Amino acid sequence: MSSRRKIAGNGSTPNADSDRGVASDGALRQEGEFLTTAQGVRLPDTDHSLKAGERGPTLLEDFHLREKITHFDHERIPERVVHARGAAAHGVFESYGTAKKVTKAQFLTKKGQQTQVFVRFSTVLGSRGSADTVRDTRGFAVKFYTDEGTFDLVGNNIPVFFIQDGIKFPDIIHAGKPHPDREIPQAQSAHDTFWDFVSLHTEATHHVMWNMSDRGIPRSYRTMEGFGVHTFRLVNDSGETALVKFHWKPVAGIHSLVWEEAQIAAGVDPDFHRRDLADSIDAGIFPEYELGIQVMPDDGTDSFHGIDLLDPTKIVPEELAPVQLVGKLTLNRNPTNYFAETEQVAFHTGHLVPGIEVTNDPLMQARLFSYLDTQLTRLGGPNFAQLPINRPRCPVNDMFRDGMHQHAVHPGLAPYRPNSIDGDLPRPASAGQGGYVQVPRAIEGPAVRANPASFDDHFSQATMFYRSLTPIEQVHIIEAFTFELGKCYEQAIKERELIVLSKVDTDLCEQVAAGLGLPAPAGEPANDVTTSPALSQVVTEPGPIAGRKIGVIADANADLAGVAILRGVATELGAAVHVIAPVGGVLGRGRTKQIVERTLLTARSIEFDAVVVAGGTAPTNDIKLVLLLQEAFRHCKAIAAWGTGQDILEDAGISLAAPGVVLGKKVDEDFTASMVTALGLHRAWDRAELVMLSAV
Numbered sequence: 001m002s003s004r005r006k007i008a009g010n011g012s013t014p015n016a017d018s019d020r021g022v023a024s025d026g027a028l029r030q031e032g033e034f035l036t037t038a039q040g041v042r043l044p045d046t047d048h049s050l051k052a053g054e055r056g057p058t059l060l061e062d063f064h065l066r067e068k069i070t071h072f073d074h075e076r077i078p079e080r081v082v083h084a085r086g087a088a089a090h091g092v093f094e095s096y097g098t099a100k101k102v103t104k105a106q107f108l109t110k111k112g113q114q115t116q117v118f119v120r121f122s123t124v125l126g127s128r129g130s131a132d133t134v135r136d137t138r139g140f141a142v143k144f145y146t147d148e149g150t151f152d153l154v155g156n157n158i159p160v161f162f163i164q165d166g167i168k169f170p171d172i173i174h175a176g177k178p179h180p181d182r183e184i185p186q187a188q189s190a191h192d193t194f195w196d197f198v199s200l201h202t203e204a205t206h207h208v209m210w211n212m213s214d215r216g217i218p219r220s221y222r223t224m225e226g227f228g229v230h231t232f233r234l235v236n237d238s239g240e241t242a243l244v245k246f247h248w249k250p251v252a253g254i255h256s257l258v259w260e261e262a263q264i265a266a267g268v269d270p271d272f273h274r275r276d277l278a279d280s281i282d283a284g285i286f287p288e289y290e291l292g293i294q295v296m297p298d299d300g301t302d303s304f305h306g307i308d309l310l311d312p313t314k315i316v317p318e319e320l321a322p323v324q325l326v327g328k329l330t331l332n333r334n335p336t337n338y339f340a341e342t343e344q345v346a347f348h349t350g351h352l353v354p355g356i357e358v359t360n361d362p363l364m365q366a367r368l369f370s371y372l373d374t375q376l377t378r379l380g381g382p383n384f385a386q387l388p389i390n391r392p393r394c395p396v397n398d399m400f401r402d403g404m405h406q407h408a409v410h411p412g413l414a415p416y417r418p419n420s421i422d423g424d425l426p427r428p429a430s431a432g433q434g435g436y437v438q439v440p441r442a443i444e445g446p447a448v449r450a451n452p453a454s455f456d457d458h459f460s461q462a463t464m465f466y467r468s469l470t471p472i473e474q475v476h477i478i479e480a481f482t483f484e485l486g487k488c489y490e491q492a493i494k495e496r497e498l499i500v501l502s503k504v505d506t507d508l509c510e511q512v513a514a515g516l517g518l519p520a521p522a523g524e525p526a527n528d529v530t531t532s533p534a535l536s537q538v539v540t541e542p543g544p545i546a547g548r549k550i551g552v553i554a555d556a557n558a559d560l561a562g563v564a565i566l567r568g569v570a571t572e573l574g575a576a577v578h579v580i581a582p583v584g585g586v587l588g589r590g591r592t593k594q595i596v597e598r599t600l601l602t603a604r605s606i607e608f609d610a611v612v613v614a615g616g617t618a619p620t621n622d623i624k625l626v627l628l629l630q631e632a633f634r635h636c637k638a639i640a641a642w643g644t645g646q647d648i649l650e651d652a653g654i655s656l657a658a659p660g661v662v663l664g665k666k667v668d669e670d671f672t673a674s675m676v677t678a679l680g681l682h683r684a685w686d687r688a689e690l691v692m693l694s695a696v
């Protein structure tokens with residue numbers, strides 16, 4: 001925290017070299033002790049405008065007033081047309097060296113090589129100020145500042161996309177954004193235009209299944225997968241090519257919220273994911289993800305086991321092409337300034353380095369145009385690559401000149417090639433000199449607006465996804481469809497979407513129809529799909545608990561020594577303990593002293609992965625405590641109590657015999673071990689039926 005507050009420079013000599021404010025990473029810093037104008041002139045007062053007398057009108061000559069207001073008037077830039085709401089972090093990518101056989105991209109080939117990265121996570125539909133936990137796809141965009149130039153992997157947390165051709169992108173986004181008349185609903189797909197579009201464009205079905213699944217409401221950015229979505233062409237040192245899909249695997253495991261939690265969080269803490277990311281990094285619990293690749297032969301067919309690799313609505317099941325791990329990403333530094341870094345970072349699918357090439361996927365092809373284009377409006381001109389966050393960390397000599405916001409002072413006379421004035425520099429680089437030389441590929445065919453026949457299969461993988469999930473995950477999908485379609489006004493749209501679902505899975509369709517009070521249409525879902533167990537995110541073995549939050553209810557009478565032991569065990573494993581008491585302050589003293597970080601007024605269950613009642617805590621009839629415990633119980637989180645804390649659980653209506661409820665006489669090894677296991681399992685899904693989580 002404190003590092004954010006540092007002010008550099010002593011300000012005694014405004015023009016001293018050390019005080020010019022240009023840092024080693026090229027970023028302009030605001031430094032110096034004294035308040036100045038933008039021109040560096042020191043100011044005596046910024047609270048009173050220059051007036052003709054104390055009660056007189058303001059004078060036009062007040063250059064400070066005009067400069068201050070003018071700058072303020074222009075502080076905002078257009079938000080991203082999609083993915084406007086985001087949070088980001090700096091980090092480092094370390095290569096395992098295992099990708100060498102498929103790519104010559106240096107940042108992937110050398111074992112142990114470290115590359116600086118900047119990662120921005122986002123939702124898609126909401127505006128910049130919208131809530132984090134809405135049901136939506138999440139962006140997972142990674143900028144690798146490699147020695148060979150910047151590589152951007154602009155992916156999502158869902159491995160497929162709504163549409164097969166980028167020409168439909170404005171249409172799907174128009175449909176998903178708020179209705180144009182009243183501009184509601186914000187950051188939601190639960191409205192008529194979204195369901196109108198996806199029921200008419202059935203290629204969206206597979207992506208919609210993922211959105212309606214738990215993947216649409218991740219627990220945190222730390223616990224979601226990332227996917228490059230498209231198939232890329234990788235080229236190795238010998239010029240051999242392979243078709244590859246990129247995956248990010250979170251070390252903390254893949255975990256989601258439940259829908260009620262997501263809804264509560266959207267109101268109680270709209271910054272839920274943003275806060276979690278920043279707090280984790282501040283606490284030294286660095287989010288980590290392993291980069292993996294699925295490698296398919298580049299045999300000229302652009303398909304693998306009958307799956308069209310150019311169709312971005314299809315995955316390659318991990319059982320057919322295992323994900324091979326090639327490196328690890330660690331996010332270890334929060335941005336210093338949201339606007340300068342997170343807002344101004346500009347990703348582009350065309351930011352590629354030698355060894356990584358694109359394919360003919362028509363969605364990818366359109367993206368290659370859109371990302372560069374959008375920055376011109378968003379960042380106000382063609383020189384956005386000079387902004388500190390976008391600046392490559394390798395030599396740049398592009399012969400581009402001038403334009404809005406030009407920061408460089410270019411020497412020389414001849415920004416053209418060849419030239420006889422500037423020593424014929426800069427020179428073109430051959431492939432051997434690190435030049436980006438595309439692998440020659442034959443391109444032919446008539447100019448047509450048409451898809452290959454293989455793109456017509458809109459349902460088989462949607463069926464595969466649904467049938468690969470566990471029953472509780474399927475229940476969540478049924479509930480999500482029932483909720484979202486239940487928010488639509490147009491009967492015809494609901495009926496059309498039910499026809500779509502009838503082609504995915506009969507039971508799914510019937511249950512959603514029952515929830516909507518509509519007849520289920522008969523469909524013909526594929527029966528012969530092979531399931532892919534890797535698609536389920538329910539864990540059967542306890543995973544790591546780093547980054548998890550445990551809320552401990554206690555008061556001055558509680559067994560604070562027990563709280564201290566629990567805190568010690570949790571901290572050792574990277575989890576955090578927060579004491580929740582009826583009122584704020586400090587409990588106890590000495591080695592067992594506990595600072596009250598939340599009161600019953602400021603705490604809500606959604607913040608915690610587990611809630612524990614400390615032995616000795618006095619019973620209270622505060623309804624907020626009952627709500628806290630019941631919510632955590634209903635959301636199938638680990639619940640625990642020791643000693644007389646068990647009575648408080650019972651008083652709140654918690655069944656002590658329910659799965660995932662950990663009880664003990666005191667905080668001993670058995671108790672803490674059971675807690676760690678319960679937390680590592682993420683949820684006690686066996687409890688779901690008991691708590692009627694499912695209305696279906």
Ligand code: HDD
Pocket residue numbers: 080081082083086120121122138139140141154155156160161165166167169228229230312345346347363366367370371372374375
């Ligand atoms: Fe996109 C932003 C991911 C299809 C056009 N996209 C954007 C961001 C992510 C993605 C993560 C936010 C980047 C950031 O944090 O700044 N987009 C995807 C994925 C897609 C996809 C995974 C499909 C596989 N996008 C897509 C298409 C188009 C765009 C088909 C247009 C033809 N996307 C944009 C954009 C954005 C953008 C308009 C808005 C802001 C920006 O680019 O910088 O150009």
